[in-house]
Amino acid sequence: MAESELIVERESMAAGGEALIVALNRPEKVNAMTEPMLAAMDAALDEAEREDAVRVVLLRGTGSRGFCAGLDRAEMDRYAQQGVRPAGNVAEMYRIAKRIDLFPKPVVSMVHGHCIGAGTQIAAAADIVIAAEGAKISEPEPRMGGFADDAWLRRIGHVMGPMRAKSYLLLGIPLSGREAVEAGIASMVVPDDELLESGRRAAERIADAAPAILSRTLRLIDEGATGAWRVGALGGAS
Numbered sequence: 589m590a591e592s593e594l595i596v597e598r599e600s601m602a603a604g605g606e607a608l609i610v611a612l613n614r615p616e617k618v619n620a621m622t623e624p625m626l627a628a629m630d631a632a633l634d635e636a637e638r639e640d641a642v643r644v645v646l647l648r649g650t651g652s653r654g655f656c657a658g659l660d661r662a663e664m665d666r667y668a669q670q671g672v673r674p675a676g677n678v679a680e681m682y683r684i685a686k687r688i689d690l691f692p693k694p695v696v697s698m699v700h701g702h703c704i705g706a707g708t709q710i711a712a713a714a715d716i717v718i719a720a721e722g723a724k725i726s727e728p729e730p731r732m733g734g735f736a737d738d739a740w741l742r743r744i745g746h747v748m749g750p751m752r753a754k755s756y757l758l759l760g761i762p763l764s765g766r767e768a769v770e771a772g773i774a775s776m777v778v779p780d781d782e783l784l785e786s787g788r789r790a791a792e793r794i795a796d797a798a799p800a801i802l803s804r805t806l807r808l809i810d811e812g813a814t815g816a817w818r819v820g821a822l823g824g825a826s
Contacts, residue, residue: 594628595650596635598642599788601795605643607788608636615651618702620660621710623677626684633687643795646787647688647697647714649707654724655699656707681706682737688713690810692803694794698787699723699765700780709740712773715806716790719765719774720783726762747772 595611610632612619636642649655659677667677688695688710697714703725711717711725719725727744745753748771756763756771768774778786794802 593622594625594632596628596632599791601643601792603792603796605795605799606639606641607644607646607791607795608632608639608642609646609648612647612649612656615649615653617660618654618657618704619649619651619707620657621677621681621706622660622663623680626677626680629684630680630687633684633691636693637691640799642693643799644693644791645691645695646791647695647711648784648787649700652701654702654704654707655697655711656704657702658705658707678706681709685709685713685737685740691715692806693799694802694806696787696790696794698783699725699768699774700783702726702762705729708773709737712743716776717768717774718783718786718790719768719777720780721765721777722780723765723768723774724762725765725768725773726760727757728760730757731760744773 593612593614595609595613597609597611598606599609600606610629612621612625614620614625633645636645659681663677685706694716695714696716696718697711698718698720699711700720700723703711703723705726705728708725708727741757744757748756752771755761763771763773765774765777769777776786
């Protein structure tokens, strides 16, 4: 992996503590994720969990085209040629999404432009999903014969409701940021040019609260959502 394909930075918060900012940085590929990028994301989460100074994790994608176009197709094709099913990067993505979903510190994702497949699963696993108005959030795997995580499909059905989830998955029509909020897979929608600032404002508000109380709040909410729809409930396709 080129060193610059995942940028990890720490930013001091006015209220105290730091935000760990994780930026997918393959803008020429709409930030499509490779297995080394996922491993680097895992290492960044290790840092965030280990360091008491880190109060919140921010996830974003660089470039104007989108948050993430999913998993790198060329890498997936190489795995398929080797007879690896599911592809190694698919299995790793499920694991990272599960980890984000159950992470003990708040995670905020900032979604702009295209957010496709695995990119949607990573973004939506965050505790707070801030979507730009111009976002195009989609889940094309069922229409393309690709892998779909059992728990993720159940989650979509739970938060959207069966009828809306079926039209979203079967027709493959992308959701705008506002539609994603209405559907329950994003927390709030903001103008495109306010996305990064909105993420930073959210981080500041989180940093201003007691970390132990926030961690307990997340844990209790997670424990309350124990149905099979949770990313963490199954953790991968069967």
